[in-house]
Structure formats: structure tokens, C-alpha cells
Amino acid sequence: MQSHPRIDVNPIYLFFFVALFLCAIVVFVFWRVMSKASSVATEVNFKDGVMSNVAVFQEQLAELKKEYGQGTLSETEYELSHAELTERLMQDSQTHSEIKNASAPASSWIGLAWGFLILIPIASVGFYMLIGQPLTVDPQVVAAMQGDDQLTPERLQSMAQDLEKKLSAQPDNAEGWVMLARVQRAREAFDLADVAMQKALALTKTNDLLIERAEILAQKNSGQFEGEPWAIIRGVLQSEPNNGNALLLAGSASFAQGQYKDALSYWLRVQAILPADSPDAAPLADAIAQARQKLGAPITTGKITGRVSIAKELLTQTSPQDTVFIYATAVEGSRMPLAVIKTTVAQLPYDFLLDDNSTMNPQFKLSSQSEVTVRARISKTGNAIPQPGDLTATASPVKVAQSPKLQLIISGP
Template sequence: MSVYLPFVVLAGLLVAAALLLVLPPLFGAGLQRRRRAIDVSADAGQAATALTVLREQLADLDADHAAGRIDADTYARSRDELERRALDEGEAASERVEAHPARSWAVAVAVSVPLLALGIYLVLGNPDGLDPQKVAGQQGFSREQVAEMVGGLADRLEKEPDNAEGWMMLARSYLVLEDFPKAAAAYERLSALRPDDADILADWADAVAAQHGSVSGPAELIVAKVLAVDPEHVKGLLLAGSAAFERKDYAAASAQWERILVRIPPQEEAASALRAGINEARAKGGLPPLAEAPAAPPMSQAVAAADGGLTLSGRLELAPALRERLGADDTVFVFVRGGAGGPPLAALRFKGSELPREFSFDGVPRMGGDGPLPSQVTLAARVSKSGEVNARAGDLEGRVDGLAPGANGVALVIDKVRE
């Protein structure tokens, strides 16, 4: 009873408030004559018919919902629509009738309205819905329903073996169901369709690691493919470090994870968590912990003291032969790196529709802190078809090497397609 008590109290208060609006006029001195009278018996018959139809439709709707033929959202929308239609029909059929005050009628209303409300709720409502224990697990699709839909997708893909998007959806669905062997098999099929996609290879390696409970072993062989496609792939480096840690090669684990750390701003929480993992590996390997602040560039990189910082500027263009490959919504990245490579020092981001355009790094926040700049930098641009920073096959690229950090008037042309 304690489960239903709050609802009963609230419902009682609402009914009492409604009666306070209805009863005083009935007990009053008299009612004004309405503008015209209608046939009360015909109106009552129409109302009864409307109520009967409404109840039948609601019963059918409840049956469809209980059988799982419609989901909860469709059920709620359909029920609201039926109630609205019944209200509209009642308003269209109702007319003002001639009436006189009757205390007996007022008493009948005061008694019957609460009972009628309770009866309608018991017939059309869902009393069990007030009990959390009875509705637990009924929101959305059940695990069995999801498994059935995933099975249908798997059957369809056997007839559509080249449907890469379908295989990706199937693999991710198996991950949600924690069916890691089937997820790994789906990613293997997907990787055959997109062999140079580092993201897919990394997800495949992750699924295989979950299947075997270890990154070292079969998963590590796939991780090697990830890094062969993209040596700086973040998830690939993370998995490679985990595999090395499992093999107790702590120096290798630290080295892989440090390649990720230099790409994360030091103030971010992810950097702190990764630094803790690196220091754990270094401690197990007998290595000193990392310094708290990012290390300054090596002394072999001459410091650019003649200028005021990174103010590189110029014009970004696309080679005419590649214009048909550029989409208006494609993401365009422009990076500045040290002449010896490594993580970006700064980056700009544009849309494909903005090309050609002028660019400048003057005032752009540095990604590696405010340490000294190298005397020479590399300027690179990439049109990312996926919208992600990591390079993929099919991206459009261009670069200029050997620039001073303060160079201006640089012509940067995107003229290559990444294989």
C-alpha cells in the first residue's frame, strides 16, 4: 500500500479541487437559461457510443503494446491521440441545455465523480505502473528484443556481404550485447571491406582483447596492423602499450603511452590519468617517473629568438585536379609541426566551403605549452573526409617544409590524396 499511497493522495487532492469548481454553482440560487436546448437523450446516446468506441480502441492498443507489436513511445502517442479525438468529438456534439439547480444532483456529483474517476482508471489505466517492482526493466527494448533485431540484421548481411555500414552496425550491436566473439567476427568481415581503416582495425583489436581477456596474443597482431596504417593512432598506441604492460615490458608500455601524452593538453583530466599509468609502468620497469610539467624541446632544436612567436600565415588552396573531391562540409585541418616531426604545435580548423582562404597562426593557442619554438617548422593541411583528426585513406593533403615560425605569405596547396 505504501507504493500507491502518494498517488492516491495526489489523485484525491486533484478530484477535490475539481469538485470545488463544480459544486458551488450547483448549490447556487439558480442557473441562467441557456441559449438553446437539445435532445438530451440523443446526446447521451452519442456520448455512450463515443465512449464505447474509445474503450475498444484503447483495449486494442493495450493488447498491441502488451504483445510487443508497438514500442512505448508509439503506445503513448497513440493513446494521447485517441483521448484527444474523443475530447474533440465530445465538444462538437455538446450543446448548452436548459437546466435548473438541484441539490440532489450536486450530492450525486460529489459522490459519483471520485468513484467514476477511480473506475475509469482501473479500466483504462495501469495500476501496476505505480509499483516500481512491476515496471522494472519495461522501459525501451528488452535484451531479448535487441538480440532478435541483431539476429535479423546478421541474417540480412549474409545476403549483403559488401554492406560495410551494416557490418559496422552489427559489430557494435554485438559489443552492446557483450557477445565479443561475434563482435570480433563482424569486425573481421568489416576489416576485409576496409583494410586500411585504422579505426576499424583498432575496434577489431579491442573486441578480440575483450574476447580473450588480454591484449597480448591475437589482439596484439591486429594492433600491429593498426600502427602500420597509422603510426600515431591513439587507440592503437593505447592498446600496444597495454599489450606491452601485460608482457611486463614496462619500458615499451611507457614509451607507447608517452606518444599519446604529448598530444593531450596537460591541464586535461585525461592527461593526469594517462600520466599515472605511465608512471606506474616506469616504476615497475625501474625507470624514474615523468616530470610533472611537459619537457622543453631538445637543445638540438635551435630557438627562434628573432621573432615574436608562432605567427605563420599565408593562403590555403586546393589543387584544381582535386576540386571535385572536396565537399562543402568536409573538415579541413591546418597543422604546424616541428621540423623533426612530432605532435602539432598548433592547429586551425575550417570547412571545405571556405577554401581558398587566408590563414594565420598569430594568436592561436599553442598545443604543447609556451616553450621555445624550433627554428624551422612544417606546415601541413588535411581535408578529413571523416571529420576526425587521425588521417585516413582518401583524405586530401598538402605540406610545406622548412618554414620559419614567423613566415608570412606562404602558399599551402592541398594536392595529394592519401593512399
Template structure:
């Protein structure tokens, strides 16, 4: 906020200059005008007095002429000398009041309709949080400033879950779903409600997970949650089915695969103890490297004089139909352009959101002088492409970021 107040102070000085300088010049001009008028009046009175003395015979023609010349010299001397200033209470008070009210009024209007809270929020997120509590406080402030941001509510809910606050997380995810009814958000909301309800399954949880899987059959949170609920309910065949579907969409190096396989093995043991069998089918997984998209990003020639080498460049992929959060991100600088990069599952911001989990994605590139991945000065929007595409994708940054 320091920059904001410094800018406001500079604007105040500019306002004072524009308002007071013309007034001071006007006062000086008025004083000079009053002084000249006074001297002319005195000169005219002196001439009238000399004319009267000449008419009465007290002065000769030569003395009259000499007196007139002397009066003229005095008029010139008085005009060039010091003047008596003209006092005006209006001229002193009104400019000062106006100079103070203009910036104060402008600041008041800015605080009422402006975005000072968003400026403060950006400054806060520019620095790494020192604790989970500080991050939680920042996210709580973010949803106050941007209550229509599903992404802000989502991250706040995830933070609450990390702090074992499922009730608060459920409220945050409910807000996010109200803004964007995405499969990932539905799954997270259901998971939070599951823990709030003391791990008791309910019709609401079934409805949320069914909707999530209908929108995205590979939604990982819903698959994992349904597997847990089925195992707790001793529906071991269902548990194995859900967990095998989940393993099938996880990258080969995902650490949760071992835990899921352990759950599947225990479910199979329970089935064997009951005399039931279920084929231990091998899981079809993606290649070890997962999905990979090759992207070439370049800068339009018309923008080369409008950017700086140190400006941040964010290259990312978002699901065409899915959560609003980026699936994979690379951060470079303008000095690196043009550049070819590979966006892969290893670039995922969250383990649950990987390129290989979504059939189609949209590629984007953004230049941000402030280093903000969500807002900047210039942007490039690509067409929707298959996440499994092996072709080199082209992005040209050439449009203002709105």
C-alpha cells in the first residue's frame, strides 16, 4: 500500500500546483493593476492642482510645465516601485480549500469504488507465507475481495482440509460449486461432507459423486471416496472396482498408487475369506511419462518495444471442460522468447489435476510484469487440443490481457 499512498501524495502536490499557481499569478496581476490605478489618480489630481495655480496667476507657464514634468516623473517612479498588496479573504481561503478537497474527494471515491483491497491482496501474495495460518488468513481475505472466484474458494477449502477443518472446508467447497459446478469441486465437497458426517454415507454424498463422475468419469476424488465408502460398507467388489479405476488414471510415479493397491489387496483378501473371487486384473496405466504437450511460444513483432526482458511469461494448459485451475505450468521470461517447452504431468500444480486426466485442454501464454499468473499485460489463447497430441502447438502472444 506504500506505493498507493506515495502516488496519492504526488497527486496532491500536482493538484496544489495547478490550483495555486494560477491564483498566485492572478493576485500579483490584480495588485499591479490596483497600484497603477492609484498612481494615475494621484497624477491627475496633481495636474488639476497645477492648472488651478496657473489660472490664479500663482505659477508662470514655465513653472506650470516644470510641475507637469515633475508629476510625470513621479508617476513613472511610483509605477516601478514597491506596491501595496491587495488583501482578499476569498483569494486566500478558496484556493487552499479547493486544493485540499480535490485529492481528498478523489481518494474517497477510489476507496469506495476502486480496487485498493485487491492491490493490497496482490502485494500480500507476492511474498511467501511464513505459516499455514498466514496462508489461511490470506485466502480468507482473498474470498472477501473476490467472492465470485471459484478458484479462491477451492484453495481455501483445500487449506481447511489440510488443517483438519472439514466443516469449514465443506462451506468453502459449497461456495465454489455455487460459482462453477465442476467435477473436481463436486468431489472435494463430497469428501469434506464425508468427514463432517463422521464417515457416514448419505444420499447427498451419493448424488454429488454421481454427478462428478457423470461429468468426468476419471474424477479422482470421487473415485477414491466411493472406494472408501464401499470398503467401509463391506462392499468389497465395488471398492476394488473404484480403486482400480482410480489407479488407471494416476501417473506411474504417483505415491498414492501403493496405498491404493494395498487397499485393493485387503479387499480381495476379504472376498477370498467369504469364498468369493474377483480376477486380479492388471491395471492399464498411461506411459511412465504421462501426457506431454510440446508448445512453441513467440512474441508478436508489434509488442517487442512494449515489453521488458525481465517480464514473466507463464505458459500453461487448462482443461477445456473441467476445473478452472491450470493443469500444468511453466514460468519463463520475455528474454527466453521464442521458446519451445513441454507441458507434462510432472508440471501439475496438484497431484489430482494432471494433463492425462482430461481428454482436451486449452493452451495459453501470458506476460505479466508483476509476476502474476492470473493477470497480466499481454496474452495468447490457443484452440482446444487433445491432451495426448504429439504435434507441436503454436502460440503467439499478441493480444491485450483483459
């Protein structure tokens, strides 16, 4: 896995840069999709901060596919827009909520709270987010920003003016005010962003919008959370103790103020309600590690060592060239491997090392888990997907930080 040099940046400036960049990306995708779909979608009013008419989203998806097929949209634009629409559609149905009793929608959870969570305490986030390092952005995002639809200051200003014109005719459109607030925020017009967000809150007062306003207020105050931002965060947590956005922002605010113990406490509460297979698990684990490091605690590194062997009576059922997969998965939840290596039967017994360098996806790292299941599996076909009759060995649960050298003996299916 490619490594990235760490860049020391003042956390306040880093906070500004990332929050604005993420906001700009959200604005870009939403604006692109809505403008392209306007010819086929009827006028929709928004309530409670989300779109309730699923049929409209289906029309927009159909139009998106049509324009992609006609070549109007590039592949990158199509993928970004499709992902945004799908995410919003999932929010409407509320059938795939990741966190029980937590009201944070996926787009708000990732696009807003993570910007504060990771990019205040960590100067480099690698591959986890739309931004890795402040100076190294995702190639897809770069590609999306190139061409005729670049988010220039002039374009953002034009978008703000268009929204203001529409809202003058539809002052009760809560979603429109939220969108205007985000556009103004991307323009660094934080006073105007706050005004727009307050109008949205007057129409639909949700905890997630309150947390977004706390973010805007902190940006107005040069990254300082004292006063109203903290009051909003505490108020949300009092009414909804497991609100993911509020916990994340509380942790980030605490970290920015040097209150690392409090930051760790808030983030551990998020970790307790976040599914192990969530794409947010790895960056959250990194943030927790940074807080622990500030407190003088050693950083947990994901590493498991051991030896894989095969029972002698099974040797006749295998061939020397048969593939042996050695991998770790979360104890519960997704079975996506957190780390995987492979060898052959001819190499058994085989001493192995599983760590973050053997991850398949940087969003699912071994170090993001405290306990895992480790398996060794012999495949005659070399297929990574388990097949009936595969010979296996399993150890579970295995502590990632303190595991002794494992002994995995393949002794049966």
C-alpha cells in the first residue's frame, strides 16, 4: 500500500480547508444532478431536511442514466451523481440505517461530521476520505472538478444568486435554505451561511441541521467552538445522546482545544455504535489512536503473526500447487477480509504476518478492529470465494493488539 508523507499543518487552517472543500464537493454533485433532472422532475417541496418523494429520485436516476448513455455526462460525473442520488434514496427509505437510534443520515455523517472528525486531529487521512492529505486530493474528485462545471468563485456566486431568487418565491422550502447555506459556506461567506441555516432551522429543526450550524459558527469564529457552537453540541447530545454527528463534532472540538481525554471519550462512544464493517470504522480508529497518542498511550498497530500447517491425513486430498488463503475478518458483520495473503500447499507449514500492508481496501483495515477472526483455507481452483469442500482452519476471536503467535492447523472442511 502506498504511503504518504505526513504534512504538519496548523489544525485551524486545515479545518477551514477541508470543511470548505467537502462542502464544495457536496454542492457540486447536488447542483449538477438537480439541474440536469429539472426537465423531467416536477417541483418538489422538502420537509424535515430530506426529500420524501422517492419517485422523483427514481426519475432523476433514469434521466442520469439517459444522459450518461448520450455522452452528456462523463463517467466520473455519472458515478459521483449516481452515488449521491442512491445515498439520498437510501436515506428516504430508512431501511439501511447503520446506527440504531442514531439519526445521522449517511451523507451528513460522512460529508459533514467526518470533515471535522478526522481533519482537525489528523494531518493526513490517506485513502479514507474524498481528501487524503490537504495537498493530495482523490483523482476522481479532481476529474469531476475539471471541465465546464468547475466550482469557481464566480460559479458559486451564481449558484447562490439562483438559489436566493428561487427561495424568494418559495420561502418555505427548507431544503433550499440548507442548500443555500452550504453554497455560502463553500464561498466562505459564513455570516450569510448562518442566516440561511437559521431560516432552514425555523422550518425544520433537526439535530443534524443544528450540528451543521455549529460547524458554520465555529468557522465564523476561526475554528473556535467556545460559546454557541459548544452550547448547540451539548444541547443535541442532551436530547439525543447517540447522535453520531454530535459525538463526532464534540470529539473534534475537544481535540482542537487540547482536551484529548474528552475527545477520546466522545469518539469511543461513536465506535461503540458504529458497525464494524462501516467504511467509517478505519478513520475513526485512526482518530482514536491519535487521541491516545496525545495522552501518552501507545498506538495500537494491527498485526497478527502465526503459522499455518495441514494435518498429515489430509495431504493426499491436496496438490502442492493448491492455493492457501490466510485472512482476517471482523468477528461480526461483514465478511470482507481486513487483511489477506496467499501461498500454496507446497509452502506449508507457512509462517505468516497479517497487517495493514496486506489490506484489500484501505477503508477496512486490520488495525480498525480490536478482535478478528483468522482463517486459513485451501482452494483447488484459486477462487477467493469459499467453495463447498474447501479445507479450512479458524481461530476466533483473536485480539489484534495482543495476540500471541497463532497455530492454525487445517484439519477439515
